[in-house]
Amino acid sequence: xxxxxxxxxxxxxxxxxxxxxxxxxxxxxxxxxxxxxxxxxxxxxxxxxxxxxxxxxxxxxxxxxxxxxxxxxxxxxxxxxxxxxxxxxxxxxxxxxxxxxxxxxxxxxxxxxxxxxxxxxxxxxxxxxxxxxxxxxxxxxxxxxxxxxxxxxxxxxxxxxxxxxxxxxxxxxxxxxxxxxxxxxxxxxxxxxxxxxxxxxxxxxxxxxxxxxxxxxxxxxxxxxxxxxxxxxxxxxxxxxxxxxxxxxxxxxxxxxxxxxxxxxxxxxxxxxxxxxxxxxxxx
Amino acid sequence: xxxxxxxxxxxxxxxxxxxxxxxxxxxxxxxxxxxxxxxxxxxxxxxxxxxxxxxxxxxxxxxxxxxxxxxxxxxxxxxxxxxxxxxxxxxxxxxxxxxxxxxxxxxxxxxxxxxxxxxxxxxxxxxxxxxxxxxxxxxxxxxxxxxxxxxxxxxxxxxxxxxxxxxxxxxxxxxxxxxxxxxxxxxxxxxxxxxxxxxxxxxxxxxxxxxxxxxxxxxxxxxxxxxxxxxxxxxxxxxxxxxxxxxxxxxxxxxxxxxxxxxxxxxxxxxxxxxxxxxxxxxxxxxxxxxxxxxxxxxxxxxxxxxxxxxxxxxxxxxxxxxxxxxxxxxxxxxxxxxxxxxxxxxxxxxxxxxxxxxxxxxxxxxxxxxxxxxxxxxxxxxx
Amino acid sequence: xxxxxxxxxxxxxxxxxxxxxxxxxxxxxxxxxxxxxxxxxxxxxxxxxxxxxxxxxxxxxxxxxxxxxxxxxxxxxxxxxxxxxxxxxxxxxxxxxxxxxxxxxxxxxxxxxxxxxxxxxxxxxxxxxxxxxxxxxxxxxxxxxxxxxxxxxxxxxxxxxxxxxxxxxxxxxxxxxxxxxxxxxxxxxxxxxxxxxxxxxxxxxxxxxxxxxxxxxxxxxxxxxxxxxxxxxxxxxxxxxxxxxxxxxxxxxxxxxxxxxxxxxxxxxxxxxxxxxxxxxxxxxxxxxxxxxxxxxxxxxxxxxxxxxxxxxxxxxxx
Numbered sequence: 004x005x006x007x008x009x010x011x012x013x014x015x016x017x018x019x020x021x022x023x024x025x026x027x028x029x030x031x032x033x034x035x036x037x038x039x040x041x042x043x044x045x046x047x048x049x050x051x052x053x054x055x056x057x058x059x060x061x062x063x064x065x066x067x068x069x070x071x072x073x074x075x076x077x078x079x080x081x082x083x084x085x086x087x088x089x090x091x092x093x094x095x096x097x098x099x100x101x102x103x104x105x106x107x108x109x110x111x112x113x114x115x116x117x118x119x120x121x122x123x124x125x126x127x128x129x130x131x132x133x134x135x136x137x138x139x140x141x142x143x144x145x146x147x148x149x150x151x152x153x154x155x156x157x158x159x160x161x162x163x164x165x166x167x168x169x170x171x172x173x174x175x176x177x178x179x180x181x182x183x184x185x186x187x188x189x190x191x192x193x194x195x196x197x198x199x200x201x202x203x204x205x206x207x208x209x210x211x212x213x214x215x216x217x218x219x220x221x222x223x224x225x226x227x228x229x230x231x232x233x234x235x236x237x238x239x240x241x242x243x244x245x246x247x248x249x250x251x252x253x254x255x256x257x258x259x260x261x262x263x264x265x266x267x268x269x270x271x272x273x274x275x276x277x278x279x280x281x282x283x284x285x286x287x
Numbered sequence: 288x289x290x291x292x293x294x295x296x297x298x299x300x301x302x303x304x305x306x307x308x309x310x311x312x313x314x315x316x317x318x319x320x321x322x323x324x325x326x327x328x329x330x331x332x333x334x335x336x337x338x339x340x341x342x343x344x345x346x347x348x349x350x351x352x353x354x355x356x357x358x359x360x361x362x363x364x365x366x367x368x369x370x371x372x373x374x375x376x377x378x379x380x381x382x383x384x385x386x387x388x389x390x391x392x393x394x395x396x397x398x399x400x401x402x403x404x405x406x407x408x409x410x411x412x413x414x415x416x417x418x419x420x421x422x423x424x425x426x427x428x429x430x431x432x433x434x435x436x437x438x439x440x441x442x443x444x445x446x447x448x449x450x451x452x453x454x455x456x457x458x459x460x461x462x463x464x465x466x467x468x469x470x471x472x473x474x475x476x477x478x479x480x481x482x483x484x485x486x487x488x489x490x491x492x493x494x495x496x497x498x499x500x501x502x503x504x505x506x507x508x509x510x511x512x513x514x515x516x517x518x519x520x521x522x523x524x525x526x527x528x529x530x531x532x533x534x535x536x537x538x539x540x541x542x543x544x545x546x547x548x549x550x551x552x553x554x555x556x557x558x559x560x561x562x563x564x565x566x567x568x569x570x571x572x573x574x575x576x577x578x579x580x581x582x583x584x585x586x587x588x589x590x591x592x593x594x595x596x597x598x599x600x601x602x603x604x605x606x607x608x609x610x611x612x613x614x615x616x617x618x619x620x621x622x623x624x625x626x627x628x629x630x631x632x633x634x635x636x637x638x639x640x641x642x643x644x645x646x647x648x649x650x651x652x653x654x655x656x657x658x659x660x661x662x663x664x665x666x667x668x669x670x671x
Numbered sequence: 672x673x674x675x676x677x678x679x680x681x682x683x684x685x686x687x688x689x690x691x692x693x694x695x696x697x698x699x700x701x702x703x704x705x706x707x708x709x710x711x712x713x714x715x716x717x718x719x720x721x722x723x724x725x726x727x728x729x730x731x732x733x734x735x736x737x738x739x740x741x742x743x744x745x746x747x748x749x750x751x752x753x754x755x756x757x758x759x760x761x762x763x764x765x766x767x768x769x770x771x772x773x774x775x776x777x778x779x780x781x782x783x784x785x786x787x788x789x790x791x792x793x794x795x796x797x798x799x800x801x802x803x804x805x806x807x808x809x810x811x812x813x814x815x816x817x818x819x820x821x822x823x824x825x826x827x828x829x830x831x832x833x834x835x836x837x838x839x840x841x842x843x844x845x846x847x848x849x850x851x852x853x854x855x856x857x858x859x860x861x862x863x864x865x866x867x868x869x870x871x872x873x874x875x876x877x878x879x880x881x882x883x884x885x886x887x888x889x890x891x892x893x894x895x896x897x898x899x900x901x902x903x904x905x906x907x908x909x910x911x912x913x914x915x916x917x918x919x920x921x922x923x924x925x926x927x928x929x930x931x932x933x934x935x936x937x938x939x940x941x942x943x944x945x946x947x948x949x950x951x952x953x954x955x956x957x958x959x960x961x962x963x964x965x966x967x968x969x970x971x972x973x974x975x976x977x978x979x980x981x982x983x984x985x986x987x988x989x990x
Binding site for chain 3 (some may be wrong): 342369375378380381382384385388411444478479498524526527528530541542655659662663666667668669670
């Protein structure tokens with residue numbers, strides 16, 4: 004047998020000599036997507052459980068074991084006493100708090116993003132601070148304040164608290180959007196003899212609107228889902244997260260899972276629709 | 288924000304903080320109680336009733352319906368807004384006292400606090416006096432043992448809702464019988480599978496009984512010694528959790544095998560799990576009666592009286608007790624019970640006899656300041 | 672707080688990148704050119720924050736020096752009841768535990784979020800937008816409901832826990848005092864897992880925003896220079912993603928330190944956090960001054976930690 008050096012030897016030397024073959028290589032090349040998907044799965048695991056157990060018909064008060072499939076929780080949504088009232092209250096509070104936070108926050112965002120003035124960095128700091136404070140501290144601070152003022156704890160105090168902490172997030176979101184605007188668009192409008200007011204309402208505002216819409220959705224979800232600050236300042240009023248908390252001690256009816264599943268599906272739907280609309284608009 | 292800015296603003300903040308004590312010269316004080324609000328019973332024809340969970344009858348087929356409430360509405364035309372938002376007596380107190388203090392309406396016409404909290408409230412003037420002219424059933428049918436408690440001699444402010452006992456519960460299919468509190472706190476086979484009640488008035492009282500203390504006259508030292516015993520059990524990992532009424536879930540799903548429990552809950556659990564056992568601790572069990580009160584500033588006092596009176600009709604009382612299975616405070620309910628569920632008629636946990644009552648104890652009343660001290664010390668044990 | 676909060680940060684960082692000229696105040700004016708316009712615009716919002724955030728914080732400090740009780744009313748007696756602060760010493764285990772748990776869960780979050788963020792930023796191609804949606808979507812479900820779901824997943828007889836027992840992973844964890852014999856629920860591990868899960872999107876989205884800004888050609892260049900993927904990650908990707916890491920860790924650590932929900936639902940008495948203590952002091956013991964003292968110290972501690980952390984990480988501009 005003639006021994007010949009394989010012609011590809013020189014080329015092989017140049018490559019890394021540590022390449023494993025076969026399945027390990029397959030995994031290594033895809034390690035990022037695999038890990039990423041695993042984490043995503045981990046994030047969805049509780050959602051699965053919530054949705055699955057919404058179709059359960061528990062034996063007693065507690066929904067912890069799969070008994071049998073049933074849609075009765077979905078058809079009798081308001082069966083647990085007080086749940087729908089709490090849900091309604093949370094929805095109303097969410098809308099009102101969003102309104103308040105978006106109005107105040109958009110004004111602030113324009114102020115900070117568009118103008119150079121003294122105290123601008125202090126303003127940034129003030130806006131940032133509620134985001135950097137633990138909810139326990141914010142809730143207890145508000146409680147001591149309301150107690151000092153002998154201000155009754157109830158729907159009003161909850162609303163005040165919600166507008167307060169949603170404000171910062173609205174400002175940050177809208178500010179980012181404003182900062183991302185191409186200034187040439189406004190300059191173009193003004194070149195075409197539009198005065199400042201027309202420029203604002205016909206060019207700037209529509210361009211910032213997606214940011215405002217995003218901020219509204221954000222504020223709504225923050226307000227709807229808030230527990231700690233609300234718990235401190237609600238007195239004897241019950242919002243939906245507080246109802247869930249109480250139910251955790253008394254017995255969680257499957258209707259809670261139904262509401263959870265609905266929240267997930269609705270928000271997923273909204274975001275997907277927004278994506279589709281955006282894509283269509285980009286094409287147009 | 289850059290470092291410099293943070294430093295600058297925190298300096299400003301520090302100055303603000305330093306002036307805070309000057310601002311705090313205000314402080315707070317309880318508002319003087321205003322006069323009674325007008326009674327809107329006739330106009331609204333509604334009443335708001337807040338209670339513990341599973342403490343009223345439920346329709347077998349539809350757990351959201353309460354037949355006695357519906358019958359009340361049918362009979363009187365008064366709608367009942369029934370909520371089960373009471374979980375823990377201290378939390379109830381903490382949430383409502385600020386409203387009481389500022390003279391506000393709590394939003395409820397009838398509340399069902401525990402005796403201790405009811406005592407606290409009536410001493411502070413947070414609950415309305417009852418008009419016994421509107422409560423003929425109560426006058427006629429309230430059982431003798433509950434008619435004149437030391438803390439509300441003539442039931443001027445309170446009417447018992449249900450009475451019950453606190454003792455030991457365990458699943459006899461899983462563990463050997465648990466006979467004493469010491470067993471509960473130290474037996475190795477129960478390690479990590481024990482739940483205790485979050486309220487010191489239940490747990491510490493039972494521990495003191497087990498220590499041999501006479502709880503009608505215990506001292507601070509004995510109380511704190513009992514707390515230490517519980518703390519030891521917590522540190523050793525014996526106790527899994529401190530619960531309110533949610534020990535039923537833990538028993539049912541096997542997270543705990545033995546716990547301190549309220550009698551009615553266990554009788555209810557026995558339907559699903561016949562091996563669930565309520566055991567009277569050897570040193571004695573506690574007996575209590577939760578009380579209905581009308582909080583100050585309630586807007587529908589006449590309707591509230593009507594509802595209270597309604598539940599002292601033996602037929603109605605029997606219906607409620609048939610579901611919740613606690614001790615019924617109404618005379619004549621036992622006879623009615625024979626028509627609803629014969630098996631309950633001779634159950635001492637529902638209609639206690641003299642022998643059963645001999646095993647029951649009640650703690651001495653403590654004043655506000657002592658309660659506050661005890662709660663503060665106990666909270667360290669329950670870990671929060 | 673839901674994961675949508677992080678979309679805000681991500682949006683900000685993404686949009687700033689798109690228009691390099693639009694990173695700060697533009698020179699062009701908005702509506703109105705008067706000198707007072709910015710102050711007028713800011714006034715309503717800032718008034719709100721002043722009255723309902725700053726002043727309450729000052730009153731928190733004031734309240735921590737009051738004496739009295741809920742029933743008899745509180746009052747300030749000069750020079751203030753500093754003994755309320757004794758509680759900070761009493762409860763130092765809970766303080767320490769809160770910071771340890773928050774730290775652990777932040778580290779876990781980072782470990783989990785980095786691959787996911789990297790995946791979405793660099794390897795997802797046309798699925799990028801969908802994946803971002805999938806990251807945000809679960810967090811629009813009430814976090815309490817999701818945490819309750821973890822109670823079911825980690826229940827004593829659930830498949831997950833049974834597997835952990837069978838494979839003896841649980842025995843190892845028990846040795847490390849993370850779980851207790853045979854169970855995962857009502858243990859320190861459950862609380863940390865709950866915290867990690869709840870705050871994961873707060874880490875993913877800033878990381879993603881930071882990684883997205885990075886030019887992938889830098890990594891290619893590194894590999895052209897014979898670096899292994901791991902070295903490229905360590906020397907190129909990681910340092911460039913540092914702003915995102917800092918933002919993410921802050922957004923995770925701060926709320927986690929004050930959380931009490933996970934400890935209450937998934938933990939046990941022995942693993943209570945300072946949030947539980949504060950809650951109990953307000954709503955069981957009704958000792959408002961002590962509770963305020965604890966709350967104030969928590970806030971101070973976090974501010975100090977954040978200050979040193981931001982200083983050390985070298986990122987000066989966060990907002």
